Amino acid sequence: xxARIAKVVAFAQAxxxxxxxxxDLAAVAGLSEPRLRHLFKKETSLSPxxxxxxxxxxxxRALLETTPLSVKQITYAVGFNDASHFIRTFKxxxxxxxxxxxxxxxxxxxxxxxxxxx
Numbered sequence: 001x002x003a004r005i006a007k008v009v010a011f012a013q014a015x016x017x018x019x020x021x022x023x024d025l026a027a028v029a030g031l032s033e034p035r036l037r038h039l040f041k042k043e044t045s046l047s048p049x050x051x052x053x054x055x056x057x058x059x060x061r062a063l064l065e066t067t068p069l070s071v072k073q074i075t076y077a078v079g080f081n082d083a084s085h086f087i088r089t090f091k092x093x094x095x096x097x098x099x100x101x102x103x104x105x106x107x108x109x110x111x112x113x114x115x116x117x118x
Contacts, residue, residue, distance in 0.1 A: 004029040005039055011024075016055055057094065061101065065102070
């Protein structure tokens, strides 16, 4: 991988919890925004914005599986400012809402089911 793009990827990973613009990434790489977009897509097959989004959702999945954090807490931890936007994005990418995803984790599946009351 191009060293400049590797540097951008590392910066993006370290800053998933905050708002990162393509101009920030271009500055890290020492490239113009159009050149960064071109090289980044060539190296990763994703635009910088889509890469950040996918990394945020991947991190959110891990947090849903391994922590008791609420969806709202995870929303902010992965750099979204609005829970409803996070939930829509998560569902579009994962096919499930964050709550449904958490309920489908192995830990949730191994918990005893409560009998239905009627």
